[in-house]
Ligand SMILES: O=P(O)(O)OC[C@H]1O[C@H](OP(=O)(O)OP(=O)(O)O)[C@H](O)[C@@H]1O
Ligand SMILES: O=c1cc[nH]c(=O)[nH]1
C-alpha cells in the first residue's frame with residue numbers, strides 16, 4: 001500500500017488556516033497555495049537519491065553530495081493544480097511540467113478530460129501529480145491511470161486536502177503511489193465538496209465565482 005504523508009508542520013498549518021478562510025481573496029489565496037506547495041516540495045523530494053562529488057572549498061578539497069541526475073516531472077491537474085506549480089518549481093527548477101485538463105461533471109461527479117500535454121520522456125521521469133483537492137478521488141485516479149498508460153512508472157500525488165473517500169480510492173487503485181497532504185478533512189458534503197475544506201479551489205484561485 002502507498003504511504004500517506006500528512007505534513008505536520010506549523011508553517012503549513014498556519015498558512016492552511018488562511019487558505020480555508022472564506023474571507024481570503026484570490027491574490028492572498030494564490031500566494032498561500034504557492035507557499036504551501038514550496039514547503040511540500042521539501043518533503044515530497046526527501047527520498048531523492050544523492051551521489052558524492054569532489055569539490056574544493058576555499059580551504060580544502062572535500063567530498064560533498066548532489067542529487068544524482070533524477071529527472072523530475074510536475075503534472076498539475078487543470079485548473080486548480082496550476083496553483084501548486086510555481087511553488088514547487090521554486091525548489092525544483094529543472095523539473096519539466098506536463099498538464100492534464102480534467103473537470104468534474106457536477107451531475108455525475110465523473111472526471112471529464114479536455115487537455116493533455118506531457119514531456120516526451122514521461123516514462124523516465126519521477127512524476128509528482130499536483131491537485132489541491134482529493135475529494136471523491138475520481139480526478140486524481142483518472143490522471144494517474146492516464147500517466148501509467150503513457151508509460152509512467154514513478155508517480156507521487158501531492159494535494160492540499162483529502163477526504164477519506166478519495167484517499168481510499170487512490171490507495172486501493174494505486175498502491176504504488178505515495179500521497180502527500182497538508183491535511184485530511186472530515187468528509188464530503190452532498191455535492192462531493194470536501195468539508196470543512198476550502199471550497200472550490202479553481203474558482204478561488206482564479207476568481208471565477
Ligand atoms: O476528487 P474529485 O471528486 O475528482 O474532485 C477533485 C477535483 O475537483 C476539482 O477540479 P474541478 O472539477 O473543480 O475543476 P477546476 O480545477 O477546473 O475548477 C479539483 O481541483 C480536483 O481536480
Ligand atoms: O471541495 C472540493 C471538491 C472538489 N473540488 C474542489 O475544488 N473542492
Ligand SMILES: [Mg+2]
Nearest residue numbers: 200201202203
Ligand atoms: Mg473547480
